[in-house]
Amino acid sequence: MTTQRLNFHHLHYFWAVAHEGNLTRAAAKLRVAQxxxxxxxxxxxxxxxxxxxxxxxxxxxxxxxxxVALAYADEIFANGRALLEVLREGRARAKPLRVGAVATLSRxxxxxxxxxxxxxxxxxxxxxxxxxxxxxxRLEGHALDVxxxxxxxxxxxxxxxxxxxxxxxxxxxxxxxxxxxxxxFPEDLEALPVILPxxxxxxxxxxxxxxxxxxxxxxxxxxxDDMATMRLIARNASAVTLAPSVVVxxxxxxxxxxxxxxxPGLFESFYAITVERRFEHPLVAxxxxxxxxxxxxxxxxxxxxxKRSRK
Numbered sequence: 429m430t431t432q433r434l435n436f437h438h439l440h441y442f443w444a445v446a447h448e449g450n451l452t453r454a455a456a457k458l459r460v461a462q463x464x465x466x467x468x469x470x471x472x473x474x475x476x477x478x479x480x481x482x483x484x485x486x487x488x489x490x491x492x493x494x495x496v497a498l499a500y501a502d503e504i505f506a507n508g509r510a511l512l513e514v515l516r517e518g519r520a521r522a523k524p525l526r527v528g529a530v531a532t533l534s535r536x537x538x539x540x541x542x543x544x545x546x547x548x549x550x551x552x553x554x555x556x557x558x559x560x561x562x563x564x565x566r567l568e569g570h571a572l573d574v575x576x577x578x579x580x581x582x583x584x585x586x587x588x589x590x591x592x593x594x595x596x597x598x599x600x601x602x603x604x605x606x607x608x609x610x611x612x613f614p615e616d617l618e619a620l621p622v623i624l625p626x627x628x629x630x631x632x633x634x635x636x637x638x639x640x641x642x643x644x645x646x647x648x649x650x651x652x653d654d655m656a657t658m659r660l661i662a663r664n665a666s667a668v669t670l671a672p673s674v675v676v677x678x679x680x681x682x683x684x685x686x687x688x689x690x691x692p693g694l695f696e697s698f699y700a701i702t703v704e705r706r707f708e709h710p711l712v713a714x715x716x717x718x719x720x721x722x723x724x725x726x727x728x729x730x731x732x733x734x735k736r737s738r739k
Contacts, residue, residue, distance in 0.1 A: 436504075438472035441465055442480060443501040446490060506570045511707060525711055526554045528563035528575040532629065534655045534675040537698055538576060541595065544715060551711055564590060564701060573709040574716070575701040579630050589704040593716055598672040600631055600694040603685045605666055611688035614644045621667040622646050626653035631696045635670055638694065672696040 441458065445465065448454040455462040473480050480494035490498060525545050529538050538555070545553050556563075556572075563575045568590065575581070580592035602613065604620075617639075624646075625632040632651075639646055649667055652658040655675050662669035662676060663684045669676070670691070679685040700716045702708075 435472065435475060438468050438475070439497075439501055439504070441468040442472050442497065443505060445469060445481075445488065446494065446498045446501070449488060451488060506568075507706065509570055523550055523709070524552045524554050525709055526572045527556075528566060528572045529555060529557050530560045530563065530575075530577045531557045532625070532653050532655060533557075533576055533578055533698070534672060536674045536677050537596070537598075537672075540674075541576065541698075541700075541715065544718075545711055548711060567701065568703055570705070573702075574712050577699050577701055578696055580699050581701045591702050591704065593700050593702070594697050595700050595716065595718070596698045597695045598674050598698070599690050600635075600670065600696055601673050601690050602668050602670055602688045603662065603673075603676055603680065604668045604688060606683075606686050607688070613689045613691070614639075614642045617644055617646060617668070620647070621649040621665075623650045623652060623658065623662060623665065623667050623669040624648055625658070625670065626651050628653065631670070631672070631694065634694055635691065638691070 441454075441460075444458055445451055445454040448457065451462055451466060455465045458465065469480065476493070476497070478493040479491050480497055481488045482491050483489070527542065527545075542553065542555070545551050560575070560577050560579065560581060563572060563577075564581045566572045567575050580594075581590050602611070602617075624635065627633075650661060650665075652661060655671075658669065658671060659676055659679060662671065663679050668688065669685075673680065673687065676685050680687060702712060702716065
């Protein structure tokens with residue numbers, strides 16, 4: 429029995445046109461005649477027995493079959509790029525580990541999580557920050573090996589290969605300048621200006637719910653998404669700041685900030701986001717599989733455990 433084989437040359441031309449959304453631009457990018465490109469796509473449609481594009485005015489629009497074919501083509505060519513990278517990097521002296529971290533994630537936590545990668549002689553770390561949606565898209569496109577975030581990524585579909593693993597959970601504290609008397613929670617909260625994470629933060633959402641339950645009205649003077657900026661503002665402002673202790677670890681150790689209290693029942697979770705793939709960076713599994721206690725122990729060793737302010 430003859431097995432039908434897909435013409436991947438035709439598929440690549442279709443893939444290029446689908447992403448460009450325009451036959452002329454795709455032909456120029458591929459450096460082929462527009463008529464030849466159109467003929468190749470017609471041959472693929474004949475091979476599949478379905479139309480892949482429909483014309484709407486001058487625009488090419490994917491049919492339902494075209495959308496299905498594009499999803500498969502994206503995965504096929506992503507695996508091809510991954511194979512080339514694995515073979516190329518296997519011959520290189522240093523294999524890059526490409527990590528994405530959401531901009532709101534604690535820099536101290538990133539350091540603790542990634543420290544083993546810095547001691548590997550044959551690994552070169554590439555770290556970039558951005559929005560979780562952008563980073564996960566790059567992860568699925570094989571441009572990143574793992575994404576670090578403080579919330580899980582949402583699966584685009586039931587077939588999504590994105591995987592979320594919680595790797596640590598931190599207590600969240602109220603911190604600020606040294607006080608003359610002990611801080612009473614929640615009684616003293618209303619009398620002080622407060623700096624909070626941005627509205628998109630899960631910690632912020634849970635804190636708002638807690639304040640509603642306790643009937644506490646908070647005087648918010650700043651909302652800060654970026655944790656590095658929050659650290660800077662917190663140590664230079666006469667205000668109470670809501671933050672995981674790991675975010676202001678260095679400031680607590682140096683006495684620039686003091687921990688007033690741990691907010692009861694409030695935690696920030698940290699996630700390593702990966703995708704199922706054939707050629708995974710060998711260090712990713714090692715980093716993700718570490719126990720939470722190991723990561724937290726690294727943080728404690730990085731700075732002496734802060735003492736809470738008692739005056």
